[in-house]
Amino acid sequence: MPHTLPDHRVPTIPTRMIAAEIYRGSSYGPKHPLAIPRVALVVDMVHAMGWVDADRYVTGPVATPEQLTRFHDPDYVRAVMQAERDQALPEDMMLKFGLGKKGNPIYPEIFRRPATAAGSSIMAADMIAKGGIVHHPAGGTHHGLRDRASGFCYFNDPVLGIYRLLDSGLDRVLYLDIDAHHGDGVQIAFKDDERVLTVSMHQEDLWPKTGSIDDIAGGMARNLPMPAGMNDDEMRYVLHEYFIPLALSFAPQAIVLQCGCDTLSEDPLSKQLLGNQSIWEVVGAMTRLAPRSLVLGGGGYSPYGVARCWSGIWATINQIEIPTVLPKNAENILRVIKWSHSRGRQPDSDLFTTLGDPWRGGTIREETRERVRRLKGYGV
Numbered sequence: 001m002p003h004t005l006p007d008h009r010v011p012t013i014p015t016r017m018i019a020a021e022i023y024r025g026s027s028y029g030p031k032h033p034l035a036i037p038r039v040a041l042v043v044d045m046v047h048a049m050g051w052v053d054a055d056r057y058v059t060g061p062v063a064t065p066e067q068l069t070r071f072h073d074p075d076y077v078r079a080v081m082q083a084e085r086d087q088a089l090p091e092d093m094m095l096k097f098g099l100g101k102k103g104n105p106i107y108p109e110i111f112r113r114p115a116t117a118a119g120s121s122i123m124a125a126d127m128i129a130k131g132g133i134v135h136h137p138a139g140g141t142h143h144g145l146r147d148r149a150s151g152f153c154y155f156n157d158p159v160l161g162i163y164r165l166l167d168s169g170l171d172r173v174l175y176l177d178i179d180a181h182h183g184d185g186v187q188i189a190f191k192d193d194e195r196v197l198t199v200s201m202h203q204e205d206l207w208p209k210t211g212s213i214d215d216i217a218g219g220m221a222r223n224l225p226m227p228a229g230m231n232d233d234e235m236r237y238v239l240h241e242y243f244i245p246l247a248l249s250f251a252p253q254a255i256v257l258q259c260g261c262d263t264l265s266e267d268p269l270s271k272q273l274l275g276n277q278s279i280w281e282v283v284g285a286m287t288r289l290a291p292r293s294l295v296l297g298g299g300g301y302s303p304y305g306v307a308r309c310w311s312g313i314w315a316t317i318n319q320i321e322i323p324t325v326l327p328k329n330a331e332n333i334l335r336v337i338k339w340s341h342s343r344g345r346q347p348d349s350d351l352f353t354t355l356g357d358p359w360r361g362g363t364i365r366e367e368t369r370e371r372v373r374r375l376k377g378y379g380v
Contacts, residue, residue, distance in 0.1 A: 008288065008290050010130070010131030010291050013130065014055070014056055017056060018124055018134060019059070019136075019138060020060045020120070022109060022113050023040050023116075026109045028107055029105050029107060032105060036303040038300060045333055048330040063155070065078075070163050072147070073146055079096075084108070087108070098149040099154075104149035104152060116138070117136075121139050121157035125162075125168070128165075129292075131291040132293075134295065135313060136296050139161070141153035141157050141158070141298075142186050142298060143156075143184060144159070146189070150184075151181065151208060156185045158258060158296060159190075162175060165254050165292070166193075171253070172197075172253045175255075176199045178201050178279065180206055180260060180262040180267070183198065184210050186258075187200065187221045191220065191221060192217075197246075198220065199221075199243070203230075203272055204225035211225060222375060225371070226238075229273055231273050231360055232278035236281060237368065238368070239285060244286075246380060247289040254290055255289060259310070261279060261309040262299035262300050264276060264302065266304065275360035283295060295313060304347055307337075308356075308357075322356055
């Protein structure tokens with residue numbers, strides 16, 4: 001990290017984590033990529049490590065229908081509530097709203113679980129009104145659309161959190177999305193809003209196959225589609241050559257950072273080869289560049305990868321030194337995970353005993369350099 005990087009954090013405001021017990025045991029169904037435990041593992045890990053106490057751990061609320069309709073269509077919100085109540089919907093409603101279709105199942109907590117993520121992002125925006133950092137690992141549902149579910153996302157909590165920041169009087173919010181998938185729902189929501197710059201780095205050939213390098217939406221979107229096989233050195237290159245200069249130019253009053261970790265090499269849904277240290281490096285650098293940061297989760301379909309990466313994000317934003325070897329109580333949390341995915345049956349033993357991956361470096365490919373050069377041409 002360059003020594004010249006400014007630090008706009010507010011050191012007097014403690015970092016907080018928002019989560020909730022609804023994620024423990026809630027599942028999209030046995031064969032769904034989100035059948036795995038995620039948020040509960042992160043909560044258990046940071047507590048096992050002694051990194052969080054009752055003053056800094058906040059239980060997220062369920063967003064009200066009125067809060068959700070700040071962005072979402074009222075008929076859609078009512079449909080999600082009906083789906084939870086009845087555990088079924090008529091076929092015409094399922095087709096209209098994307099519920100029970102295309103990876104967006106009707107499951108027992110179909111309203112309460114995403115509404116809690118949304119309520120937590122709204123609460124987080126209020127908590128950082130005067131500065132500070134909030135880590136909300138259940139957030140980052142960036143595919144949710146105004147009137148339908150999409151890409152495992154029912155409500156778009158990043159959009160609702162950003163709306164709350166704008167409502168508080170801010171007029172320069174940077175949304176940075178490093179998930180393997182394009183942050184399409186957030187880009188669509190703010191494509192014509194000069195107060196919000198949406199930036200997405202994603203694998204170029206993954207669903208939803210949007211976010212081309214020339215897609216700047218209404219002028220306030222930047223997209224960096226990356227080739228498969230991205231390594232930690234390439235992530236570092238993008239951070240220093242693009243993310244940091246862009247943020248310094250835009251001078252955001254708040255940064256909303258979507259930290260999907262489906263770019264890790266062990267993740268079954270992408271072909272990227274990152275380790276978690278380069279993700280932590282992005283989080284550590286970017287959260288310095290504004291007085292307010294909302295650090296969200298996102299994609300991540302290896303429970304080991306999610307637990308280790310997002311726990312390390314909490315350590316990073318608190319400047320906690322991560323031990324080389326995990327204490328036994330934290331190791332045991334990882335060892336008892338049950339994951340039946342074909343790539344998860346025989347995890348590498350290091351996944352149980354460490355938090356940090358070895359640096360997974362490699363060549364910074366010319367196509368990576370060329371794409372960053374092209375994107376710089378759009379400026380802010």
